[in-house]
Amino acid sequence: MNQETDFTNLAKSSGEWLRGTGPESDIVISSRIRLARNLADFPFIRRCSDEDRDSIERTVRARMEAMEDWKDIRYIDIEELSEVDRQFLVERQLISREIADADGSRAVAVDPGEQYSVMINEEDHLRIQVMQSGLDLQAAWARIDALDDKLEGSILYAFHQKYGYLTACPTNVGTGLRVSVMLHLPALVITRQIEKVFRSMQRINVTVRGLYGEGSQYSGDFYQVSNQVTLGHSEKSLLALVGDEVVPQIIQYERKARAFLIEQNQQDLHDDVSRAMGILSTAKKISSEETMHYLSKVRMGVNLGLISDVEVATINKLFIHTQPAHLQKLHGRVLGSSDRNVQRATYLQRHLTGRQGKGELN
């Protein structure tokens, strides 16, 4: 299968992590763990020659391809991809914006279920990532730990007895571990409690980031919580900090806010959610920003039982599939912003109502 066909097929599917299942999946979209690793016998990326990068890429690829149980791996040469294809992988969260925009040899290895991705020559030689639907950091850790063990069987990592896994940036040294949980918190935003909630979590070492949609457009209802430090704490204690301490608290606050909204204002809330559904399923053109905004409301409506006959998995999928590069891959050609707005509306309509319109995507 050539890369073009491969990507078009990929565009029609969605990764396991968007299934909308798993613990707390009404609020937690996904759990992600990444490990930063470097080869012991190369400089860090910043000081690598072109030959070094080629050599790292070839070495890692050969060793990964030789690994058992890793036969179905899809190995993608990022340097050879068009801008749309790179953007497509960024939208699917399989690669970072940084590696998409970089120069020189670089690649990503992805498994068919898109649970694993291993970026080669990002900020560090290896960025190993595991994604999981819902809040299940233990399962994600078991997976990434096993993959890391396999890789270190054939790759000698840069490691210091005192400072641990050595990374290009001192903010990642030690475990090289970043645990990130993506949360959907519309009720805390509506009730204007979001800032207060984050402010109440003072003593803890976590970072909270809002998520971005198209370009640098900020999408207000999605937040990513990650550990701040990587040195001086074990992987297990960092997982526990994010997964057992911080995230459950935020979930509890969001649930309370949702219950409050239902109790105090069910009619208004139902109206708001239904209007969002109405716009998404009848608009003839719609921007990425509007789509994110209304999909967020609909997702909450589905989880609160205000909207039936739409699956959370469908909504999750729509968040990704209505983004620019996905629309273009699905449509099979490059589309300008205004054409995308039309295609986006058609795509939404088909998936939310099952109705087939004229000239639409497959």
Place this chain on the structure above:
Amino acid sequence: MKCQYCEKPATFHITELTEPSGPKIMHLCEEHARGFLQKESDSPVASVTNALAKQLQLGQSKKELAELDQKECPVCGISFFEFRNTGRLGCPYDYSFFEADLVPLLRNIHDAVEHVGKRPRRLAASADSQAEMIQLRREMEEAVELEDYERASEIRDELKRMERELSIPASDDDDASSSEGENQS
């Protein structure tokens, strides 16, 4: 981690999303965070480079700083000046070569300076042997460029031998991660 404006612990890690140049991360104590959240203007850049700048201002004279800036890693050639401007190191050996200046920075960022947790089952015997491997690789690339393939293949064999022989089983038991780290979160 300390507040980027004062000596108090930073208890707020805020990502500012309204900057035209992209997100900015800030580490603030309660008081400065309150001020920031009320005002939300003049958002400072918080990064390794800022933490370093602060650390260097506190600890060193201009002359000392100028000397430190010129210090260059013998393996990758990165200068301390380049590191503090980009926030990125050049090779694994930098952690040993710049150790004295990196340790306060690590304490500032992580509030700790020693790794607790997973260790690879085999690792290069020492920082020096890792550095030697990087240098040999450079020599090999130069040999290839000069079309001295015999020398290049000698070095390749030497590198393979080193990877085999220098990698030693990590001494600590597998449970190190679960025991020591739990109490520190």
